[in-house]
Amino acid sequence: MRLLVIEDEPDLLSLMGRAFERGGFVVDIASDLAQAAECLAIGRYDLLILDLNLPDGDGLSLLRQLRTRGSQLPVLVLTARDGVEDRVTGLDTGADDYLVKPFHITELNARIRALLRRPDAALGITLDLGNLVLDTKSRQVAAKAATVAMSVREVALLELLMRRQGAVVPRDLLEQGLYSFDSELGSNAMEVLVHEVRRKLAGADPTVCIHTVRGAGYLLADGG
Numbered sequence: 656m657r658l659l660v661i662e663d664e665p666d667l668l669s670l671m672g673r674a675f676e677r678g679g680f681v682v683d684i685a686s687d688l689a690q691a692a693e694c695l696a697i698g699r700y701d702l703l704i705l706d707l708n709l710p711d712g713d714g715l716s717l718l719r720q721l722r723t724r725g726s727q728l729p730v731l732v733l734t735a736r737d738g739v740e741d742r743v744t745g746l747d748t749g750a751d752d753y754l755v756k757p758f759h760i761t762e763l764n765a766r767i768r769a770l771l772r773r774p775d776a777a778l779g780i781t782l783d784l785g786n787l788v789l790d791t792k793s794r795q796v797a798a799k800a801a802t803v804a805m806s807v808r809e810v811a812l813l814e815l816l817m818r819r820q821g822a823v824v825p826r827d828l829l830e831q832g833l834y835s836f837d838s839e840l841g842s843n844a845m846e847v848l849v850h851e852v853r854r855k856l857a858g859a860d861p862t863v864c865i866h867t868v869r870g871a872g873y874l875l876a877d878g879g
């Protein structure tokens with residue numbers, strides 16, 4: 656799952672970046688509205704975290720543009736403005752949730768999970784297929800009830816495949832969900848990652864299998 660964080664306070668950015676990466680998210684960062692527009696033009700995001708007081712304008716103007724264009728991207732507004740009126744304006748403009756600074760990072764994480772759980776955005780906390788189970792909150796993977804030790808990125812790959820189980824997931828969509836714009840991506844990075852996930856899963860004897868669909872992407876299916 657890929658997040659775009661639009662925030663201009665460096666300390667808060669690094670705190671959020673660390674917490675989200677631990678949570679298995681890919682995070683892109685924009686510190687003003689101009690950068691945010693660039694990211695939104697080329698990136699595919701699952702959720703937007705939007706500060707309102709930005710150096711080149713008001714975050715609400717970006718939110719208004721998104722909703723005018725019909726975008727249903729979940730948006731969590733983050734701001735120091737604590738007046739009731741600001742909160743109402745934010746929600747009326749199309750924010751899905753609102754968090755007033757200062758906040759606790761665990762609360763922000765919980766709210767993000769809640770937004771991603773909404774029916775049109777995603778599934779529940781626990782994803783399962785065959786005898787494979789992935790807990791999106793604890794980031795634990797288990798096959799036949801035995802835990803499979805995996806890296807943060809390996810779990811993220813499996814999560815993307817499990818959320819679209821039975822369908823071919825295009826390679827570029829996986830790359831978007833797994834790597835931020837500033838990560839150095841080798842040409843065979845995806846093959847290596849898939850290989851590693853397959854190897855770890857094989858040790859746990861799952862009923863599911865990751866199929867390579869040449870020229871298209873990957874498919875997670877249950878062989879029964």
Ligand code: CA
Pocket residue numbers: 662663664706707708709
């Ligand atoms: Ca700010």
